[in-house]
Amino acid sequence: MLAEERLLLDAKNPRFYGVDGSSDQQSMLHTLWRDFAVDEIAYSIAANGYFAYEPLFATPEDGDHVVVEGNRRLAAVKLLRHPELRRAVGATDLPKISAKAVQALSELPVIVTSRELVWQYVGFKHVNGPQPWQSSSKAEYIAWVHNELGVSLQDIAGRIGDQHATVKRLYRGLMVLQQAEAVFDPSDRAKSHFSFSHLYTGLDYPGIRKFIGLTEARDFTPRPIARAKVPALGELCGWLFGSKSRKIAPLVRSQNPDLRKLDEILQSADGTAALRQGLPLDVSLDISRGDEKLFREALVDAKRKLQEARGKLLTGYTGEADLLQSAEQIGDLADSMVDEMQRIRRQRRRPPKRTARQR
Amino acid sequence: MIAELLAPAATASAECHADWLELRALLAGDLNSSLSDLARAIRSAGTIEAVIEQQMRDEGSSPDASWDWGEDFEEEISPAEFMERRDDLSEAVTDRASDELDDRALACGDAYPFTRGPQHLQARRYAVRSVYVFLLLLSTDGVRAGPPGLAATELFEDLAAVAAQSFFGRHEDVHVYHFGFPRRRTLRGFKPALDELCVRLGEGGSARSRPDQRHQKDAKLDLVTWRSFPDGRMGQLVAFGQCAAGADWTEKLSELQPRAFTGKWLTEPLGVEPTRMFFCPFRIEREGWETKVIDGGLLFDRCRIAHHCAEVDDELLDGCERFSAHVLEQRRAHA
Numbered sequence: 001m002l003a004e005e006r007l008l009l010d011a012k013n014p015r016f017y018g019v020d021g022s023s024d025q026q027s028m029l030h031t032l033w034r035d036f037a038v039d040e041i042a043y044s045i046a047a048n049g050y051f052a053y054e055p056l057f058a059t060p061e062d063g064d065h066v067v068v069e070g071n072r073r074l075a076a077v078k079l080l081r082h083p084e085l086r087r088a089v090g091a092t093d094l095p096k097i098s099a100k101a102v103q104a105l106s107e108l109p110v111i112v113t114s115r116e117l118v119w120q121y122v123g124f125k126h127v128n129g130p131q132p133w134q135s136s137s138k139a140e141y142i143a144w145v146h147n148e149l150g151v152s153l154q155d156i157a158g159r160i161g162d163q164h165a166t167v168k169r170l171y172r173g174l175m176v177l178q179q180a181e182a183v184f185d186p187s188d189r190a191k192s193h194f195s196f197s198h199l200y201t202g203l204d205y206p207g208i209r210k211f212i213g214l215t216e217a218r219d220f221t222p223r224p225i226a227r228a229k230v231p232a233l234g235e236l237c238g239w240l241f242g243s244k245s246r247k248i249a250p251l252v253r254s255q256n257p258d259l260r261k262l263d264e265i266l267q268s269a270d271g272t273a274a275l276r277q278g279l280p281l282d283v284s285l286d287i288s289r290g291d292e293k294l295f296r297e298a299l300v301d302a303k304r305k306l307q308e309a310r311g312k313l314l315t316g317y318t319g320e321a322d323l324l325q326s327a328e329q330i331g332d333l334a335d336s337m338v339d340e341m342q343r344i345r346r347q348r349r350r351p352p353k354r355t356a357r358q359r
Numbered sequence: 360m361i362a363e364l365l366a367p368a369a370t371a372s373a374e375c376h377a378d379w380l381e382l383r384a385l386l387a388g389d390l391n392s393s394l395s396d397l398a399r400a401i402r403s404a405g406t407i408e409a410v411i412e413q414q415m416r417d418e419g420s421s422p423d424a425s426w427d428w429g430e431d432f433e434e435e436i437s438p439a440e441f442m443e444r445r446d447d448l449s450e451a452v453t454d455r456a457s458d459e460l461d462d463r464a465l466a467c468g469d470a471y472p473f474t475r476g477p478q479h480l481q482a483r484r485y486a487v488r489s490v491y492v493f494l495l496l497l498s499t500d501g502v503r504a505g506p507p508g509l510a511a512t513e514l515f516e517d518l519a520a521v522a523a524q525s526f527f528g529r530h531e532d533v534h535v536y537h538f539g540f541p542r543r544r545t546l547r548g549f550k551p552a553l554d555e556l557c558v559r560l561g562e563g564g565s566a567r568s569r570p571d572q573r574h575q576k577d578a579k580l581d582l583v584t585w586r587s588f589p590d591g592r593m594g595q596l597v598a599f600g601q602c603a604a605g606a607d608w609t610e611k612l613s614e615l616q617p618r619a620f621t622g623k624w625l626t627e628p629l630g631v632e633p634t635r636m637f638f639c640p641f642r643i644e645r646e647g648w649e650t651k652v653i654d655g656g657l658l659f660d661r662c663r664i665a666h667h668c669a670e671v672d673d674e675l676l677d678g679c680e681r682f683s684a685h686v687l688e689q690r691r692a693h694a
Contacts, residue, residue, distance in 0.1 A: 019478055035478035037395040090389030128439065132446040134453075163439050192475040193394065193457035197450050254455055 001107040004081060007058060007074055008066045012115075014126075014137035014144075015071070018186070018194050030089040032075040039093065042076035045105070046095045050077065055109035057118045068115050069122050077105050119145050123160040127167070136196035139174035142167050153220060168220050173200025176214075176233065179225050183234030190242025190249050198240045198252050202259055207266035212236055239275060251281045261285050306330070364694065366400035369407040369452055374642045376456035377463065380480050381495055384473060385687055386694070390482035394453040401452060402445075411444050463642065466662035467491060470669055487687065490518060491665040493679035494640035496686045498661065502604050504689070505682040513543065514678045515604045516581055519638040521675070522659055522667035523584040523600055529670070532587050534559065539581030539602065549575045553624055556583060562593040564626030578624060579615040584636070594630035598657065601637055608639040612654035638664060 009032070011023035019031055032038050056070035067074050079091050081102050086094060097105075119141075126133045127141065145151050151159075157167040177186070177199060186194060202208045203224075209215075213229035225233050239262060242250035252258040261281050265271035271288020279287070286294060309316075317323060364386060367379045376397055383392035401407055460480060464471045472486035486492050493514070496504065502511040520535045527533040536556050537544050546552045553566035560583075566572075585597040601615040617633035635656025643651055643660040652658055659667070671679075 019476075034389075034391055034481075035393045035395060035476070037393060037399050040399060090391070092388035128442060130442075132442075132449070135446075135450055161439060164443050166443055191458055191461050193454060193461075193477050195454045195458075197447065197454065253458060255451060 002058070002065060002110040002112075003107055004074075004077055004105060006064055007056065007108065007110065008061075008064050009071050009074060010066050010068055012068075013071050014133055014141040017137045017140045018196075026085070026088060028071075029075050029078060029085060032072060033079065033089045033091050036072060038072050038075045038079065039091075041072050042080055042091075042094050045073070045076050046080055046097050046101070049101065050105055050108060052109050055111045057113050057121070058110050059114050059118075060112065065110065065112065067110075068113075068118055069125070074108070077108060081105055116149055119149065119151075120159045123156065127170075128160045128162050134196070135170060135200060136174075136194060138166075139170040139196065139200065142171050143174050146171060147222070169200055169204065172203055172220050172224055175222055176200075176203060176212075176224050179223060179230060180233045180237045182230055184237040184241075186241070188244050190244050190247075195241070195252075198255060198259060199237070201255055202236075202240070202263065205259070205263035207263040208236065211266040211272070235276070251275070264288060364690065366404035367397075368404060369401045369410050369448065370413075372644055373455040373459040374644050376452060377459040378495065378499060378642070380456060380460065381473060381482075382499065382690075384480050384482040385486060385492065386690060390484070390486070391479055393479040394457055395478065397456055398449045398453050402449060407445055407448055407452075410448055411441065414444070459642075462645075463662055467665045470665040471662075487683045488676060488680040489665070489683075490668040490671060490676070490679060491661065492683045494518075494661040494664060496683050497604055497640040498642075500686050500690075501606070504686045506685040509678060509681055509685075511682055512602075512604050514675065514682065515638070515640060516602050517675050518664055518668050518671070518679075519600060519602045519659065520582050520584075521671055522638070522664045523582060523598065523636060525667035525670070526657075526659075527584050527586050527596070527598070530586070532589070534585055534587065536583040537581075538577055538583055540576035542577075549573070549577070557625065560585060560595075560597065560629070561587070561591055562595075562627065563621065563629050567624055567626045569623070572624075578620060579611075580620060581638075582636075583633075597629055597631065597633040598636045599633045600635075603637070603639045608641060609651075612637060612651060640664070 009025055009028040011028065013028075015036055016023075016028070016031060019035060050073075054070075054073070056067050056074060058065035058067045060066075079086050079089070079094055080097050083096075086092065123141065123145065125131055127138045132138070133141070142153070142156060145156055146153055153168050153171055156162075157165070160167070173196065177196070203214060212233045213226050214224055218224045218226070238248065239251045242248045252262055258281060265275055265281070265284045265288045268288035268290075270290070271284050274284035274287040275281075289297075364379070364382055367375050379400070380392045380394075380397055383396055384390055460473070460475060464473070464475060470489070470491055472483045472489040472491050474481045474483065483489075497511055497515060502515075505511045516537070516539055520537060524533055524535050536559055538552060538556065540549075541547070542552060546555050550566040550568075550572060557563040557565050579601055580599055581602045582600040583597065584600065585595055587595045599615060599617040599620065601611065603611040615635060615637075617635055621629055621633065636659060637655030637657070638659045640661050642662060643658060648658075
């Protein structure tokens with residue numbers, strides 16, 4: 001057991017990645033309260049006390065102990081015990097606990113360890129386990145374990161039970177982002193929240209990979225993108241995240257279907273050129289698909305819709321003149337299209353005229 | 360009906376999730392809510408499993424699997440893969456909600472009563488005295504949620520008039536006529552009100568007499584806005600507006616047809632066919648916006664109304680504040 005006052009919040013907590021706020025204790029407490037749902041834990045501790053079988057993990061630093069696992073729990077305890085901290089962060093909703101309960105929380109169960117020894121547990125719990133961090137925080141943590149502790153990505157995945165290459169993909173995403181920072185400023189993104197998952201998911205898509213020159217050989221290295229392709233990476237980040245200063249909205253609003261659309265566009269030179277001209281995602285997609293594909297899709301779609309309408313005709317049509325007129329127009333349009341298509345087909349099938357020499 | 364703040368389903372729209380975050384911030388002691396709050400609420404409600412099941416069906420990986428940790432399900436998806444999908448989905452839900460909040464801030468401009476951080480939403484201190492929060496609570500809690508004696512629909516119609524006038528430009532040539540029933544400021548009867556409207560417009564002739572006229576209240580027309588010329592001649596920009604504050608607003612989108620209205624109820628056509636306007640306190644989803652514009656004409660959703668209600672008189676704002684404060688108080692009492 002260690003005294004609560006001797007336990008400090010961890011400035012290196014991956015949750016803080018990309019979040020506003022400085023690293024002094026009160027700022028971190030405020031950030032945890034404001035952004036990371038500390039209230040749910042505080043209510044639980046206020047009602048039940050601190051669960052002794054859930055010790056904090058702390059590492060000795062400068063005479064105190066920095067909690068490397070359990071920062072939200074520590075924040076909750078500090079807020080419950082100290083009214084001045086509650087006032088400082090605006091945690092006015094929290095219940096006041098009795099003097100006895102305050103005393104009971106004065107010491108907390110702590111396992112004293114080091115960051116190096118506890119990473120498997122932290123990784124399991126927050127990367128692949130029950131209390132997930134957001135993807136950018138996961139990636140930061142994996143990169144720290146890999147780059148600072150020298151643990152291979154395969155070992156990290158194995159130790160935390162990742163069977164779906166999540167560890168490798170997150171790491172690659174962060175490395176690509178770090179390379180992108182030479183030409184793209186993440187803090188200039190158009191949206192408040194940084195959708196890191198758009199980037200790390202997109203790196204599996206063939207069109208995006210080709211566009212930024214991501215090859216299997218470089219996939220999971222610290223510098224996955226060749227220097228010559230970094231400008232292209234900057235363009236990609238612009239489409240993914242937009243730019244606040246240049247008032248450019250991101251093209252990708254959601255992974256499904258926007259990220260897929262972007263991938264398809266980047267597989268076509270015409271589509272890519274359209275994006276570079278600043279055309280919207282759907283317009284660029286149409287350009288990338290070309291008229292042949294669009295014609296086929298439109299025809300199949302029209303047939304499906306007409307079949308749907310045919311099925312509802314008996315019960316859905318009550319004699320409206322405008323609908324009959326629409327049906328007649330569709331009939332005329334279809335007839336003229338069939339004539340035109342037959343003419344084109346005849347032309348295409350006709351053998352080319354032989355020249356006098358061939359005769 | 361006033362209810363406590365229930366956890367939204369993972370399958371709900373980004374607009375619904377953004378509404379939830381705004382409400383949570385308004386109800387919190389520190390006027391704050393975070394994306395983590397939303398993720399936690401969705402996880403604890405358990406609806407994310409339904410989305411994963413649907414994904415599996417869409418992928419054809421387990422078309423007949425019932426959501427259950429046994430039998431068919433376990434053959435198709437491992438607990439580790441489930442965790443990964445759950446995390447991805449949870450993040451996608453909060454990403455979309457966050458983007459929607461950004462869009463609202465953009466659409467409302469200075470009228471948005473919240474500030475954003477990468478992970479959180481903070482209500483401004485004056486939020487409860489804002490048009491936006493009134494419209495939010497009107498959409499979530501309904502027109503009857505306010506204190507006794509306060510007619511929320513009338514407040515809404517007044518805000519719609521302010522927004523329409525602002526959109527047409529705050530200018531002496533821009534006029535608004537309240538036609539919606541019950542008429543508080545204009546002539547009460549349907550025919551006298553139409554006659555008065557024609558006089559003010561300077562065109563349209565007069566009210567046409569029809570047998571069913573005496574049963575008419577407003578024939579779906581709530582307000583008319585127009586921008587005239589100093590010469591007073593016919594041919595001006597006119598818009599007919601309908602207000603729909605209730606949850607059935609989508610059914611009303613195309614009820615008001617200006618051409619049919621003028622043909623049926625005025626003795627002479629207007630020189631230029633009126634534009635249609637539609638006002639609702641809801642935030643209209645980006646998807647489907649286009650079809651709603653086709654149906655409803657110039658759409659004024661929550662954000663557009665709030666944006667164009669920067670200059671609201673104190674009396675109207677007092678009414679909005681009374682409504683909002685009452686609804687929030689009731690919600691806190693029921694939480």
